[in-house]
Amino acid sequence: MKGKFLMNLLLTFIWVALTGAFALINYVFGFVLSFLIMWISDRNNQKTKYYSIVPQLISFIFFFIYELFKANLQVAWEVITPKNKMKPGIVKVPLTVTSDFEITLLANLITLTPGTLSLDISGDKKVLYVHAMYIHDRDAFIEGIKNGFEKRILDLTR
């Protein structure tokens, strides 16, 4: 995994040096190109995790930006319309993620996205208490977090 990444970087620098254009866009292009070349030329039958994790990471970043914009539009709409249709409350969300890094990532993502705010985590790290703006159905809300962010984080880190 680490070796593959270093190999990818090395090929990128070779590409940039050979083409002689030291612009950011050329680094990106070189990275994509060497990634494809490595993916094609790897003879290992069960492909290593590295080839699936890079596209996943990129799609995760775009998913996050999309959710962030959605959250802001929702909040902006709630602020400018005179009527309050909010149904706020604190929900207990059971966690599948275990390590500190995964929990931190999940809690940060929850705070930055639609109407939700992670308040606290229980002492034994099994449950996250989330404050949400719109709770129409408690189980559906928990399902949404578990199938959205948590699943993606698990895909990335395991």
Next chain:
Amino acid sequence: MNDIIIIVLSTLGTLLIFLAAVGIVKMPDLYLRISVTTKAVTLGVGLILASSAVYFNEAGVVSRVIAIILFIFLTAPIGAHMIGRASYFRGIGLWKKSVIDDLKGMYEKSTHTLKSDDKEDEIFDQ
């Protein structure tokens, strides 16, 4: 072309921060206020910084902008978490139209430990 991008980004950013300020006045309780401000301000500051990166168009400025955005994304939720937690200890209640409060009675008063379920834990009873 660059001018248009700068105009759009900085206008959106300022609008979001303005809406967050309105939200502080309008929202009915503290938790909703935190919820509004963290989100809108994070994206608002991010967009204004991005517009400045487009304006200067230098590697040094762009890399600094990316670093600042990353740090805001890391620290803003932590600030929100700490303020929310501290206010719950102080007993600041939820809005009267709130639907659920799972956190009620979960904190151990003296130690501030948070339990994960309703079952009585032997350690806390001593």
